[in-house]
Amino acid sequence: MMQWLYKLGSPRHFYEMTTGFLPWLAGATFLLLGIGLVWGLGFAPPDYQMGDNFRIIYIHVPTATGAIWIYAMMAAMAAMHLVWNLKVADMVAKSCGIVGTSFCAIALFTGAFWGKPTWGTYWIWDAKLTSFLILLFVYIGVMALRSAFDSETSASKAASVLTLVGVVNLPIIYYAAVWWNTLHQGPSVLGDRDASANPPEIWIPAFFSGFGLIGLLFLIVILHTRNEILYRERRAQWVQELLTREPIHA
C-alpha cells in the first residue's frame, strides 16, 4: 500500500502515468459532453412546467454536484499531503481548489438565473443555497490563503490544514438545513418519484452531460496538476529532458 502510494506520489510517475490515458479521457469527455449538450440544449423537448428554462439543468446539476464532491476529493488529497507528505497530492488539491471554485460559481450563477423564472427571485436564503454559498466562501478562503504565502511549502501545508478544518464545517452546514424549509428542488427531476413527468428525452441527455462534466472535471484537474508538476519540478533532470525533447510552443 505504502509502496504504491509513494510510487503514485512521485510527480514524475504521476506525469508519465497520466500521459498515457489523457487522450482517452479527453476523447470520452468531449464525446459525452457533445452528445449531452447538443441533445439537451438543442433537441430535448421543453419541460411541461418550466419550458425551455429547464435546459440550464444540463449545466447546473452536474456543476453543483461536482463542486461538492470535488471538495471531498480536495480534502482527501490535503490529508494525504499532511500525513504522508505526498507532493502530488498537494498539487492535485490545488487543482481541485481551482476547478471546485469555478464549478461552484457556475452552479450558483446558473441556479440564480434559473431561479428568476421559476421562483420569481434570483436568490433566497434557504438552507441548500446558503450552504452552497458557504462552500464557495470556504473554497475561496483556501485559495486566498494559498496565494498569501511566498513560500510554496508553507502555502501548501497551510492550505491543507484549512481544507481539513473546512471539512468539519460541511456536515454542520448540511444539518443547518433543518432550520429552514427549503424552496430548492430536492432530488426530483432525475429521481424516479415523478419520472412520469420527465420523459427519457430529458434525463438521458442529462446523464450524458453529467458524466461529460465529471470527465471534464477530472480532465482539468489532471491537466492542471501536470502543469503544476512541470513548474515545480522545472529544475529536475527528467523535466529538463522532457522539455528539450518535445518542442514547446510558447
Added chain:
Amino acid sequence: MLAVDDLHCERDERVLFSGLSFEVKSGSLLQVQGANGSGKTTLLRILAGLNQDFTGNLHWQGRPRASVLTEFQQSLFYLGHAPSVNRTLTPLQNLRWFCALQGYADDEAIVAALTAQGLAGYAGIPCCQLSAGQQRRVSLARLELTAAALWILDEPFTALDRLAVAALEGRIGRHAEAGGAVVLTTHHALKTPWPLSILDLDALRPEAL
C-alpha cells in the same frame, strides 16, 4: 548525543546542504560557519526540530529522534535570533513562565540568574524599558535555569558588550566541560577554553566542490 545522517535541505529550489553527516558528542562544542544566507539558521532549526523541511535521519541517544521527541525536548535548549522575551512583561514574569515550561517554579533561582547577568535591580521592570542588550541578557539568564544537556544557540552574542561576551564564552566552555554539548553560530571569533570543532557550510556546498 545527536547524530545527523545524510541531511539534505533545499529552500526555494536552492540546495543549502546535502549529504551532511556529523555527530554532536557529549562534551563537544560545534561552531557552524558560513556566509550570510548559507543556511546556518536553517541547520540549527532542523537540529532543534523547528524545521521539518529536510530529508535525512536524526538520532538522539542512538534512537530516531521522532520516537523520543519528548525526551529530546527535555534535553534541548534553543536560543534563536529573537530574544524570546515578551516586551510587556517583566524579566521575572518572563522567566517564571520559562521555568513553568520546564516543569518547575523557583523564584530564587530566577533572581540569582538575573543577578548573574547584571540585571539585579531590573527583575520587576517591563522589558520594553530595557535596552536591546539587556533584553538579550534576560534571554541568556535562562541558561542558568535549564537542565538541558544540548544547547543550540543562534548568534548568542548579538547586542552584547565586551564583558558579557567574555562571560558567555566562559559559560559555554563550562557547559561543554561538564559533559553538555553546544552547537552555535556566530560571526565573531570564539575564544573558549574548550576545544572547538567547526562546520563550514560554504566549504560543503555542492557548487564549491
Added chain:
Amino acid sequence: MLAVDDLHCERDERVLFSGLSFEVKSGSLLQVQGANGSGKTTLLRILAGLNQDFTGNLHWQGRPRASVLTEFQQSLFYLGHAPSVNRTLTPLQNLRWFCALQGYADDEAIVAALTAQGLAGYAGIPCCQLSAGQQRRVSLARLELTAAALWILDEPFTALDRLAVAALEGRIGRHAEAGGAVVLTTHHALKTPWPLSILDLDALRPEAL
C-alpha cells in the same frame, strides 16, 4: 552647506547630545560615531528633517532651513536603515518612482545605474526574490540617479559583500571630491581616498565629560 548650531536632543528623558554645533561643508566627509543607542540615527534624522524633536538651529546655505525647505529637500539624499525598496515591485518600477519624485523620467539611466551595481539582469524581477544584499544595491543605485549635493547615509554598508563595500567607499569619496558632502554612520573602519572628519557622540555625552 548645512550648519548645525547648539543642537540638543533627549529621548525618553535621556539626553542624547547637547550643545552640538558643527558645519557640513561642501567637499567634506563626516562620519558620526558612537556605541549602540548613542543617538547616531537620531542625529542623522534630525539633519535630514525627519525628526523634529530637538532644540537648536539648522541653517542651509546660510538661511534657516525651515525657510528654504523645498530647496533643501531638492539637495538632499537620505538613506535610512531600511532599503526603501518595495518588495512586490521590480527594481525598475521602484527606481522609476524614485526618479519621478525627483521630477524626471529616464529609463536608460536607471538601467545603467542597476548595471553599475551588478544587477544587470535583475531590472524586471520582483524585489522579494532578491537577496538582502541585492535589495541594498537597488537602494544604492539611487546614488547615481539623484543630483543631490548632501548625502545622509545611515549604515550604508549593511549586507554588502567586500567588493560592493569598496565600490561604495570609492563612490562616496568621489562625491565629496566633486564638491558634494556626505554625512554617514557605519561600524566598520572607512577606507576612502578623501579626508574624513569624525564626530564621536560618545565623547560628547555629558556623562562622559
Added chain:
Amino acid sequence: MTRQALGLLACLRATLLRELQIAVSSPGKVVNPLMFFVIASALFPLSGRLDLAVLGSIAPGILWVTALLAVMLSMEGLFRSDFDDGTLEQLLLSPQPLYFHLLVKVLGHWLVTGLPLVVIAPLLGLLLNLPAAGYQPLILGLLLGTPTLSLVAAIGTALTVGLARSGLLLAVLILPLSIPVLVFGAGVVDTALNGLPVAGLFSLLGALLLLAASLAPLAIAASLRISVQ
C-alpha cells in the same frame, strides 16, 4: 520559594497567568474589542430609519454578527507578539503537552476579550430594543458561542501569523467557518423571541463548543508548526 516541581495543572496555570498579565499590561487589548462591539452595533440603527419593532427583531443578528467580528479582529494579536519575539518557538519546543497549553492560551484570551463582550451585550440589547425574552438566551448563547468563535479564529490566526497585513485575510478564512455558530447563536435568541423552546439549540451550541475545544487545538498546533517553519 526554592525549586518546586510543578504538575501539568500548575504549568497550565502559569500559561493562563501569563496571558492575563499581558492583557493587564496592555489595556487596549481588553478595551478595543469592546469599543468595536459597541460602535459597530450602534452603526446599524444609525444607518436607516427603522421602526423599533423591526430593530428589535433584527437585534439578535446585529449583536451576533458584530460580536463575531469583534472576536475575530481581537484574535489577530493572539500569537503575533509571541511569533515576533520567538516565544512561540520556545512553546513549540517545550516538552509540555502543546494541546493543553494552546487550549489554555485561547481560554486566557477569551477571558479578556470574549467575556467582556458577553457582559456588555445586554446593554447593547437595550440600545437595540431587544425584547425582554431575548436577554437570557442572548447571554447564554454568547457564553457558549464566543469561546467557539475564539477557537476557530485561533486556527486562522495561527495560519496567518507569519504573514504581514493579515486582518482581511483572517476574515476571509474565518468567517465562513464561523457561520454555524452564528446561525445557532442568533437562532437561539430568535427562537426564544418567538416563544419556542430553545434547549435543542443550546445543546447544539454546546456540542459545537466541545467539538471546537477538542479539535481546534490540534489544528492550531499544526498551523503554528507550519507558520514557524
Added chain:
Amino acid sequence: MTRQALGLLACLRATLLRELQIAVSSPGKVVNPLMFFVIASALFPLSGRLDLAVLGSIAPGILWVTALLAVMLSMEGLFRSDFDDGTLEQLLLSPQPLYFHLLVKVLGHWLVTGLPLVVIAPLLGLLLNLPAAGYQPLILGLLLGTPTLSLVAAIGTALTVGLARSGLLLAVLILPLSIPVLVFGAGVVDTALNGLPVAGLFSLLGALLLLAASLAPLAIAASLRISVQ
C-alpha cells in the same frame, strides 16, 4: 528614453501607477476586501429568519455598514509596507508637494479596493432582496461615499502605522468619524425606497467628499510626520 523633466501631473501619475502596480502584484489586496464585503453582508440574513420584505428594508444599512468595515480594514495596509521599508521617509523628504501625492495615493488605493466594492454592491443587493428602486442610489451613494471613507480611514492608518496590531484600534478611531457618511449614504437608499427625493442627500455626500478630499491630506501628512518620527 533619455532624461525628461516631468511636470507635477506626470509625477502624480507615477505615484498612481506605483499604487496600481503594487495592487496587481499582490492580488489579495484587491480580492480580500471584496470577499469580506460579500461574506460579511451574507452573515446578516443567516443570523435570523427574516421575511424578505424586512430583509429588503434593512439591506441598505447592511450593505453600507459592511462596505464601511471593508474599506476600513483594507486601509490598514495603505502605509504599512511603505513605513516598514522606508519608502515613506523618501516620500516625506521629497521636494514634491506631499498634499497631492497623498491624495493620489488614497485615490489609487480606492481604485483597487473601494471601486470593486461599488461594482459588486448591486449583486449583493440582489442577494439581500433590495427593491429595484434602491440600486441606483446605492451605487451612486457608494461611489460618492467610499472615497470619503477611504480618506477618513487613511488618517487613522497614518496615525497608527507605527504601531503593531493596529486593526481594532483603527476601527475604534475611524468608525465614529465615518458615521456621517454612513448616515447620509444609507439614508439616500432608504429615502429613495420611500419614494422621496434624494438630490439633497447626494449633495451632502458630495460635500463630505469635497471636504474630506481637501482636508484629509493635510491630516494624513501631519499624522505621517508624527508616525515616522
